[in-house]
Amino acid sequence: MKRLISLTVGILVVVLGLAIWSQQLQQSQGATGDKVLNLANWGDYIDPSLVKKFEKQSGYHVNLETFDSNEAMFTKIQQGGTSYDLTVPSEYMIEKMRKANLLVPLDHSKLTGLNNYGARYMNQPFDPGNKYSIPYFWGTLGIVYNDKFIKPGEVKHWDDLWHTKYRDQIMLIDSARDILGFSLVSLGKSMNTTDAPTLQAAKGKLDQLAPNVKAIVADEIKMYMIENEAPLAVDWSGEASEMLAGNSHLHYVVPSEGSNLWFDSLVIPKTAKHYKAIYAFLNFMSQPKNAAQNAEYVGYATPNNKAKALLPKAVRNDRQFYPDAQTMSHLQTYEDLSPKTVGLYNDLFLEFKMYRK
Template sequence: NQYSIPYFWGTVGIVYNRALLGGKEITSWNDLWDPAFKNEILLVDGAREIIGMALNSLHYSLNDTNKTHLQQAKQKLDALTPNVKAIVGDEIKMLLANEEAAIGIVWSGDAAEIMWENERLDYVIPKEGTNLWFDNMVIPKTAKNIEGAHQFINFMLDPKNAAQNAEYVGYSTPNKKALEYLPREIVEDERFYPSEQLANKLEVYENLGKSMLAYYNELFLQFKMHRK
C-alpha cells in the first residue's frame, strides 16, 4: 500500500425522479424522511454508505466511532423504514432507470449511468456532506510485468485518454490536465464536480479497524432485520 494512483473519484448521493415525486426537490439527507416518500427509496447494500448517510443527517462524521452517536444513527434509520422499498445491489441502476422507485442512494458514477438511461432522473450531493471516494490503480508486489503495468498506468493518465475515459464511464476525473479536454457542461456540472464550499464537507472513509467495522456491520444488519 505504498503507492496508488487515482483515476476516478466521486461521491455517494441521491438519485431521484422529480416527476414521480410531484415536482418535489431533494437537497438534504433529511428530506428522505418525508412521509410522502413512503415505499419510494432504494438503498445500496453497504453498511458504511447507509450508516454514514444517517450519521451525516445528524451532522456527525462518516468516521464517527462514538457508540452513542452510532446508536442514534441506527434509530434514525429505523424511522426511515416505511420509506424504504428495498436494499439492493447493482440492480439498483436498472430499478431506478425503469422507475420502479422514485429515489435511490447511489455512487455518483452509477448516477450518471442511470441518468443517461432515463432523463427524468437527477442527482444531488446532500448539503450536509457525504463520502468522497477514489478508484485507484496499484501494482501488486507479486506482479510479473512491472514495466507493462507502468506503461498501462501512464497510458491511462495521459490527459486525452483520461478525459475520454471519464466522459465514457461518467465518473469524475482527478486528472487536472484531462479537464481541459472534457466538454464544459461536464466540468461545470456541480453534481459531479462540486463547488469548493460543498467539497469541503466531503469525507474519505477511514479505516475504523476490525472491531469498529464489525460494529457498523452489526448495526446495519439490525436495521435490515428491523425492516422485516
C-alpha cells in the same frame, strides 16, 4: 525396438506439446513473459480501445483480470497466488493494504503526468504524498430523484428523506458504511466514527426512516430507477450516471452538509514483476487525452484536471458529478476501520434491515 522408439518419440512430442500449451496458458493468465502487464481492475472499468492503443504504442500485452470487491482482490494478493502488476483498490483498501505491507512505493521520478491531477484529489489521508497511489476515478454518495414524482429542489439534504410523504418510495444501496454514513452525517457526526453510542443513534434514526424505504438492493437499483419504479434512491455517483443516461427524468444531488468522497486509485501490489510496463501504463493513463477518453467511456469523474478540460462542456460543468468547492469541502473519505468496528457497522445495518420487515 522401432515400436519402443516410436512410442518414446510420441511421448516426447506429447510432453513438449503440453509444455508449450502450459506456457501459453500461463501467459494468458498473466503468469509469465517480459512484455506483459498484469492488470487487476473492476469490471468494465477501462475503455477496451485504450488497452489496445497502449499495447500498440508500448509493445506490452495487457492481461486483464477483473474483481467484484476490494476484499476479494485483497485476499488474492495477500495469499500470494497472483502476479498482478497493478490493481485499482478504493481509498480505505489502499490504507489497509499499506498497513499489511502489500504495496510497493511509487518511484515518482519515473512518473511524467502527476502535474495533470487536481490538488484536491491528491495527498489524501489514506495515502499522504501519494507514496503508493495515483487517483484513477472519484465520486460521491448522493440522492437520485425522478422529476416525474419529485420537484427539482424538493430533496436537497439527507434529512429530506425522512419526510412522511416519501413513505415506501426510497431505494437504498445495500452498503452498511454508506447507509449508516449518511445517517451519521444527518446527525452532524463523522462517517468514520468508531463510537458505539453514536453508531447506535445513527441506527436509531435509520429505524425512523424504515417506513419510507421501498427496498434495499444492489445493482438492481439502476434498473428500478430507470424504469420509474421509485421516486428516490441513495447510491454512488458512478451508478447514478448510468441511471441518468437511461432515463432523462432522473437527477443526482450531493447534500451540501456532507457525504462520502470515494477514490479508486492505481497501485503497485507486492506481486508486481514488470516495472517497465507498469510505469509505461501509469504514464499512458495520465495523459490528458487518454484519461478523458476513459472518463467518457466509464462515465465516472476524472481526477485528471487536464483531462477534464477536454470533456464536453456539459459534462465538465455538471455539478451533479463535479460538485462545487463548498460541497467538496464537506465530503469525507472512508478510513480503514478495525475489524471490530466494521463488524459493528455490519451488525447495526443488518438489524435495520430486519427491523424494516
